[in-house]
Amino acid sequence: MNTYVLTLSCQDKPGIVHAVSGFLLEHGGNIEEAAQYNDHDTGLFFMRVQFVCLSLGQQELRQAVGQFVQAHAMDWSLHALDARLPTVIMVSQQGHCLNDLLFRWKSGLLPIDIRAIISNHRDFYQLAASYNIPFHHLPVTAATKAQVEARQLEIIEQERADLVVLARYMQVLSNEMCAKLAGKAINIHHSFLPSFKGAKPYYQAHQRGVKLIGATAHYVTADLDEGPIIEQDVARVDHSMTVDDLTGIGRDTESQVLARAVKWHSEHRVLLNGHRTVVFR
Known part of the structure; x- marks a missing residue:
């Protein structure tokens, strides 16, 4: 049809x-x-x-x-409708979102075509190999950031990727890279934005004694953790839980939120509306 x-x-x-x-x-x-x-x-x-x-x-x-x-x-x-969106995934050392996306993709649950995985660590090269996906190890330092981003963009262009997923890629992208990926890069933040921005939201949440933790999938912009939000969800927690408990619970929420955002984006259900989005679920 x-x-x-x-x-x-x-x-x-x-x-x-x-x-x-x-x-x-x-x-x-x-x-x-x-x-x-x-x-x-x-x-x-x-x-x-x-x-x-x-x-x-x-x-x-x-x-x-x-x-x-x-x-x-x-x-x-x-x-x-049957065209699968060419996709590149970027990841660091937390692999739960990557693993979830790969499983859903292999199971036919996501209409994407994962063409490469880019990481600043080597932790998941064997996982990538098990799915027969090219793995690019590109370590990042302050001195090499510009060169690494140029190589990342080169890979994205070579793979003709229309979607870049930051599946817990724990590096801040430059303003130039954010501009080149505008509207086609999705990040998962391990907090219910706009609360607890930055690198350690679970520690911040634990210190504040919150009763709900969450995750936010949003488009990447030059403003850190402030891009248009696609999807969010929460999980209930209590005073007896440690930071490790919050982190473990949060990982499940992160994986589900990111998967839904990727699915809706790849089904062309998300339209940008300034700093917001319209999501036709």
């Missing part, structure tokens, strides 16, 4: 849904799933449509959509 996902955003005005559905009908499209959101604060309209089109090939359809959205001043993207 020639099934596609069309996402779009524009200034809100009457008749947009009618125009989109009419365009698809005119070009032999049959809508299978549709969702929309009107942001009254910004006056923007967002829409995701999944449809089957048998009358046009993908290139012809793309040209037709391009002409349609130009007339309506829309930002848009069109993807074949």
Whole structure:
């Protein structure tokens, strides 16, 4: 089946849904799933449509959509539903999120194509080999950071990756790299942002005696741990738990939150809305 996902955003005005559905009908499209959101604060309209089109090939359809959205001043993207998103994963020494993503990918639960793993440590080269995925060990120091990031971008470009997942990659990316990966790099932060930013949120949470800990998946920006949030979740804890207890519980939450964010992004369910996101689940 020639099934596609069309996402779009524009200034809100009457008749947009009618125009989109009419365009698809005119070009032999049959809508299978549709969702929309009107942001009254910004006056923007967002829409995701999944449809089957048998009358046009993908290139012809793309040209037709391009002409349609130009007339309506829309930002848009069109993807074949069965196209798996080329992905590169970056990781340091905490492997729970990496292991979870690899298992879900191998099980067919994530519509991604993992093409490489990049790490500043060698801990997971055997795990990568067990999945037959190229592993790139690129140690980072303050003196080599620029050269390493250049090599990382080279790998990402060589693999034609449309998604970069920071699965507990414990290095702060430069402003330049954040700009080049804008909108296609997802980070998992082991805290319920905006609380407890930085490198040791579980220690901060333990010191404050919190009763809930959480995890946040967000797009990477130059502002540390402040990118648009895609997904969050929490787990209940109590005063009797140690930092190690919080860390163990938190790892499960991190893995689940990151997997959901990767899934929704790769299914083109996440649209950027300034510093926020619209997520059509």
